[in-house]
Amino acid sequence: MAVRAGLPRITARVHLDLLQSEDGRRTAAELTRRLKVSPASVSVAVNYLVRHGYVRRERDPQQRRDVYVIDDEAWYRSVVLSARQTLETARAALASAEGAGPDDLVGQRMARTGAFLERISLDLLESADRWRMLLK
Known part of the structure; x- marks a missing residue:
């Protein structure tokens, strides 16, 4: 796998x-x-x-x-690192959308993509913190 x-x-x-x-x-x-x-x-x-x-x-x-x-917390760190990298991508997409403007089709697509990736990343970070104790 x-x-x-x-x-x-x-x-x-x-x-x-x-x-x-x-x-x-x-x-x-x-x-x-x-x-x-x-x-x-x-x-x-x-x-x-x-x-x-x-x-x-x-x-x-x-x-x-x-x-x-x-390291017993390696999975936690791996998930957090990945989520933070995705969050950076989300914020770059949102910045790109803002630069293009709300009436631009590419800007709209970037805004949707950024919003989705931001929400998923933040949920993942929250979940990793909530369930971290399972690794101890």
């Missing part, structure tokens, strides 16, 4: 492996061994997951290596 949603295949496998680990933690070496992929593939996948907030990197001071950890 993650691949169909646009996540690269190896990245999806790394994410799923971390989700299914008992403590939500793995080293790069463990991921490489478990998934039978190259260290470079794991590195690219983990960097993507870290950049998008699904995983965080922790340093193991005794072993001098990174440990990758699933």
Whole structure:
């Protein structure tokens, strides 16, 4: 499902492996061994997951290596980030509609689009805040 949603295949496998680990933690070496992929593939996948907030990197001071950890609030942050990006799009559409004017057909379309996206985004942000406690 993650691949169909646009996540690269190896990245999806790394994410799923971390989700299914008992403590939500793995080293790069463990991921490489478990998934039978190259260290470079794991590195690219983990960097993507870290950049998008699904995983965080922790340093193991005794072993001098990174440990990758699933963050329990990653889904919350992901939903909020997506909703905020959509809200930016909505506000840009509304600004465009305002510039075109209410009598312009393109302006009317942009106004409808902006209003829809704004309402959906605000609802999603509100819902994410309301249900955040389920992740704890």
